[in-house]
Amino acid sequence: MEETARHPLVLARLALGMTMEEFVSGIRDAAARRGLxxxxxxxxxxxxxxxxxxxxxxxxxxxxxxxxxxxxxxxxDWPNWIPLTADGVIPFGPHSSVYALREALRTAMERRTFMTIPGTALAALAADWAAGPATALARARDGKPVDEDFVALLETTGQRLGGLATEERQHAPALLDACLSTVTDLLTHGHCTPAVGLRLHTLAASLAQTVAWHRFDQGRHTHASQYWIAGLHNARAAKDHDMGAGLLGDLAYQAAWRHDHTTAVHILNHALTRANNPAARCLLQLRLARALAAQGDRSERRTVLRALAAAEQHLSDAGTDRPAWCAWVSEADLAVDSGQALLDLGDTGRAHQLITEGEHLLPTARDKTRGVFLAYRAASYLDLKEPEAAAAAASQSLLLARRIGAPRCISLIDGLLPRFQPYSRTQGVSEFLQLAVV
Structure with a gap:
């Protein structure tokens, strides 16, 4: 009976609030529309x-x-193609970590995206996460034992794939997908000790986060959301609160990218309730400041500045013991994100100074981030009505993004193109505009 209750067909029907009678009627209606x-x-x-x-x-x-x-x-591929939810968000439960992984893998196989996960559903999921676990994690009782050496191999592979530089990582999506699919199969069908199960859930969360950023960089937002949600479920199963907060922070970053700053603020406030590591809290506070500033409400200036001050303090408190997903947070990120927040508050002079400082502080290993920072610098120069300098920064960002395969950087530059049009005859701008259309 348990397997029947867990069947995707049951889950999908219940997610829609559909009775068995209504479902059967819907099937008959679908046939009748074809004259059958x-x-x-x-x-x-x-x-x-x-x-x-x-x-x-x-x-x-x-x-x-x-x-x-x-x-x-x-x-x-019956029944794996069946969506498990009405809105794309798997609720927390004893089996939800595997359900969420399966839903992410299923969504990634769709040829087109026909569903956008609503911000209200994401905010509700964040609130549920912040409230703490409500049910015990289910363990598989059948299946072959999961070998610890094989888990170690998967962990090493995942760590190496996730640590690749952007220029190399653009060639690795299929390997990451295969690794995550293998972990999902082990969680679904394997029999593991509690310790091995914990390692698999931790690995699933990390892999899902890495895959999500790939999808996000490619502009595949629904797919990215599903992987971040799957990671969140598995971080919760592993009782890794910092990792869960980080995954919520990623969902908030995506919401802000799509100009849904209200959702971003809601998610980040929930994430901060359970994040403990100073580096994790620094990153979350920076994203909160960015989201608050981008709302355009100047009355929030004090709140933005408090978040920036908290981020600065957390960064100074952060030692070398950091979660891998936020080990990269540095003075460069603090400077650029602070500058971007100040830019939205109208403090363009100070903002430009911070963004430029942050870009210079960035290590060469983070070229994708450098491309994003250069795009921010170009925007700040445009705000200062300095089109020549803006064109130079935008050209650097575009060339770098094309070389390493960073579509998100290219998208940022594309968004600036209309702002360059009034300066199309200015030295350097015409060359940049020609470069942008190549």
């Missing part, structure tokens, strides 16, 4: 839930009955 008749009844649905595979035609009817387009169906 379906003999599906509740008994047949229960057989599907117990492992009987529906025909491809029936799977198409199932998709439409659940409100999804027919082209979501991959008949040879």
């Amino acid at each position: 008749r379906s003999g599906t009844d509740e008994a047949r649905v229960r057989k599907w839930q117990r492992g009987v595979r529906p025909s491809e035609e029936s799977q198409i009817y199932i998709a439409e009955a659940l409100g999804w387009p027919a082209d979501i169906v991959r008949a040879d």
